[in-house]
Structures are given as structure tokens and as C-alpha cells.
Amino acid sequence: MAILTVPTDAELASFVASYPLAPLRKAKGIEAGTVNTSYALELADGQRWFLRIYEEQDAAGAGREAVVLAHLAAHGVPTPAPLAAEDGASMSSLAGKPAAIFPWVDGDMLCQRAVTEEAAAEVGGALARIHLAGHAPGAALDAGRFDPAHLVERCERVASSSDADARAIAGELRDAAARIAASRRHDVPRGLVHGDLFRDNVLWQAEPAASSSGGCSSIAALLDFESAHDGPFAYDLAVTLLSWSYGSQLETNLGRALVRGYRAVRELEPGDREVLYDEAIFAALRFTITRITDDAIRVGKRWQRFVERREAIERLGRAGFLEALGL
Numbered sequence: 001m002a003i004l005t006v007p008t009d010a011e012l013a014s015f016v017a018s019y020p021l022a023p024l025r026k027a028k029g030i031e032a033g034t035v036n037t038s039y040a041l042e043l044a045d046g047q048r049w050f051l052r053i054y055e056e057q058d059a060a061g062a063g064r065e066a067v068v069l070a071h072l073a074a075h076g077v078p079t080p081a082p083l084a085a086e087d088g089a090s091m092s093s094l095a096g097k098p099a100a101i102f103p104w105v106d107g108d109m110l111c112q113r114a115v116t117e118e119a120a121a122e123v124g125g126a127l128a129r130i131h132l133a134g135h136a137p138g139a140a141l142d143a144g145r146f147d148p149a150h151l152v153e154r155c156e157r158v159a160s161s162s163d164a165d166a167r168a169i170a171g172e173l174r175d176a177a178a179r180i181a182a183s184r185r186h187d188v189p190r191g192l193v194h195g196d197l198f199r200d201n202v203l204w205q206a207e208p209a210a211s212s213s214g215g216c217s218s219i220a221a222l223l224d225f226e227s228a229h230d231g232p233f234a235y236d237l238a239v240t241l242l243s244w245s246y247g248s249q250l251e252t253n254l255g256r257a258l259v260r261g262y263r264a265v266r267e268l269e270p271g272d273r274e275v276l277y278d279e280a281i282f283a284a285l286r287f288t289i290t291r292i293t294d295d296a297i298r299v300g301k302r303w304q305r306f307v308e309r310r311e312a313i314e315r316l317g318r319a320g321f322l323e324a325l326g327l
Contacts, residue, residue, distance in 0.1 A: 003029035005037045005053045007095040015094045016041065018085050019101055021049065035226050041101070048104040049083070053097050057226075062098035064139045065225060066090035068192070071136030072225075077129050079222045080105055107203025107220035112247050115199070117257035118217075120244050124261030126219055127197055127240050131233045132266055135192045144195060144229025146286050148181035157293045166292045166303065173289055180282050185232075188271035193236035195227035198243040234272045237262060238280035241325070242287070246309055250316075256326040273327055277318040284310035 006029070007015070016024040022045035030038040039051040054062040066082045070090065073081040082090040082100040091100050110119060135141065155174035161167050194201075205220035237259070245255035262268070268276075284306045291303035313321055 003031070003037050003039075004055050005095050005097055007053075011095055012039075012041075015051075015092065015099065016043070016101075018087070018092060019083055020086060021083075021101075022047065027051070035224075040104070050080075050102040050104050051094075051099065052102065053094055053099045055097065057098060059091065059093070059098045062100065063091040064141070065228070066100060067139035068136045068141070068225060068228060071139070072130060072133050075129070075133035077133055077222065078126065078219050079225070105203055105221040107205050109200050109202065110204060112199065115244055115254060117253055119204070120254045120257040121261030121264075122219055123197070123202060123240060123244055124237075124258040124263075125265045126202075126222060127194065127236060128262045128265035130194055130222075131191060131236070133192065135230070141192065141229045143231060144227065146195075146227070146290060148177050148184055148282065151177040151286060151289050152181055154289050154293050158289060161292055163292065169307070173285065176281075176285055177289070180278075180285065184278070184282065185271075185275050188232050188234060188275050189269050190230060190232045193229060193231040193233065194222070194225060195229055195231065195236060195239065196224060197222065197236070197240045232272075232275060232279055233266075234276045235279040235283060237272070238276060238283040239287075241280065242283055242306070242309055246305075246312075250309075250312055250324060252324045255324060259325045259327065268327070273322065276325075276327070277313070277321045280313050280321065281310055284313065 009027075012027050013024045022043040024041060025044050026042040028040045028042075030040055036055050037053040039053075041049040041051050043049065057065065067090070069079055070081040072079050080103045082102055084090050085092055091098055093099065152174055155170055155177060158166055158173055159170035161170075201223045203220040203223065205218055241255055241258060244258055245251050259268075288303050288306040288310070291301050291306065316324060
């Protein structure tokens with residue numbers, strides 16, 4: 001992913017000077033992500049900080065996200081809150097776009113082969129803490145950009161995709177999204193959801209015992225709340241299961257561990273259980289469509305994986321899916 005916004009050295013130095021920080025020594029763009037521009041900042045006192053320039057959100061949206069992150073951090077969710085500038089604002093402007101500085105967090109991402117039952121359980125517990133924290137006062141979020149009705153509209157872009165395989169299933173995807181738009185339940189437990197808790201949005205910190213065996217033992221930070229919105233908790237759990245419990249197929253030991261970790265922090269209510277299968281189908285459909293229509297293809301994120309996962313869930317059926325997860 002290219003660095004979309006490239007501030008001048010003078011702009012960067014002035015921006016850092018507006019915070020209670022040492023002068024900027026060096027800024028290096030980070031070639032990661034598909035939405036925002038990121039820089040690693042090295043300061044004169046040796047400290048490192050993380051700079052995010054928001055490419056899609058306006059100032060109001062970015063400011064709302066800053067409030068949400070501070071709220072979550074205050075409620076025990078391991079996510080770094082943005083640093084306040086000298087004027088007290090958590091969100092500023094850089095090169096004409098909203099921008100914020102965050103503490104630098106050292107950590108590693110796990111590949112699927114490295115995900116253990118212990119790691120899956122810890123992710124489940126972290127997700128549950130987001131749900132328990134709820135919406136930040138004064139910064140409640142809406143239903144987000146990717147509700148079923150929006151996905152139906154996006155399928156027009158699938159139909160004109162440069163990918164012939166994607167074009168071939170555009171009608172089937174549109175019909176599936178339309179069915180969900182007409183039948184999705186809204187009377188189930190809901191609130192603040194992350195919406196994108198994939199493996200590349202979790203950093204792990206190795207501890208001495210784990211370092212000797214090459215493992216990562218604890219979550220250092222949850223990242224990227226760009227997709228956070230108001231939604232069913234079952235949807236968020238389903239998205240997380242799709243990322244952490246699937247290699248070439250559903251790894252039931254990981255899925256059960258993730259659900260077990262979640263339930264240790266927040267017990268699933270009857271409504272969560274009743275719609276988990278449906279929300280898993282919707283989550284797989286959502287990421288199929290958005291990965292066809294956004295920049296994910298350019299960074300090697302294959303949309304076909306989510307077609308395979310939806311088909312695997314449908315083969316299990318409602319009862320079989322819940323049974324596979326120990327529910």
C-alpha cells in the first residue's frame with residue numbers, strides 16, 4: 001500500500017511541535033494497511049511515536065474515533081489512546097487531513113499457523129471487553145458503512161470488477177446480500193463493535209518464557225477501529241472467528257477456545273446464540289464483497305477465502321455450526 005499523503009519535513013516538524021514532545025528527528029512512512037497513511041516518528045529524546053493520517057474520515061469522524069479509543073483504553077481494552085496536543089485536542093490537522101499521534105507499541109502479529117488455543121481465548125476475552133465497555137459518552141456510533149443494504153449497492157461494482165471470477169458471482173452475491181437486508185434481526189444484543197478484529201489488527205508481546213520457545217504470550221494492543229460501529233455483538237464475534245479459527249477449514253479447537261475466552265468475560269445471551277450462524281454468513285459475505293471492491297486485492301487479501309468460509313459454514317448448518325463452537 002502506498003503512502004497516500006506525504007507531508008513536507010517542515011509540516012511534520014511543526015505538527016510534532018504542537019504536542020508536548022521532543023523535537024522530531026526522523027519520520028518514516030509505514031507501508032501497511034489499506035485505508036490510512038502511517039508514519040513512525042523518531043524524536044530527539046529517543047522516543048518513538050506512531051502518526052496516523054486519516055485518508056477517508058473527515059475531522060468529525062476522526063475526532064469521534066479519538067474519543068472512542070480513549071474511552072476503550074479507560075475501560076481496560078488494550079488499545080493505545082491518542083496523545084493530546086498542547087491545546088488539549090486529540091485530533092489535529094496535517095497536510096490538510098485529520099491526523100493524530102499515538103504511543104508506539106512494540107509487538108508482533110501472528111500468522112495463522114502460530115495461533116494457539118491460548119491466543120484464541122485471549123482474543124475472545126479482549127473482544128468481549130470492547131462489548132462491555134460500550135459506546136463512549138457523547139460519541140455513539142452509527143451502523144457503519146457496511147450494512148446489508150450498502151453491500152447490495154456495492155455489488156454493482158462487483159459486476160464491473162476487472163476480476164472475471166468476481167463478475168461471475170456478482171448476481172449471487174447481490175441476491176444473498178438482499179436476503180440478509182430483508183431478514184437481519186435487530187432485536188439482539190448490540191452496541192460498540194470493532195468490526196475488523198483480524199490477525200493483523202492485534203499486536204502480541206512476547207514474555208521471557210514464551211520468547212525461549214518462539215511464542216507470543218499476551219496481547220500488547222488492539223489496532224484499527226476504523227470499522228467500529230453500532231452493531232450486533234454476534235456479528236463481531238463471527239468476524240473474529242472467521243479470522244482466527246480458519247486456515248483451509250474451520251479449526252474447531254481454535255473456534256471453541258475463542259468462544260470460551262469471550263464467555264469468560266461476557267456470557268452469550270440467547271439472542272447472541274440465535275443469530276450467530278446468520279451473522280457468520282453475513283460476515284463472510286461482507287468481506288467477500290468489500291475485498292473485491294476495495295484495495296485489499298492489491299495487498300494480497302484474497303476474497304475467495306471468504307467464499308470458501310461461507311460455503312463451509314453453510315455445509316455445517318445452523319445446529320452444526322453452533323455445535324462446532326461448543327454451543
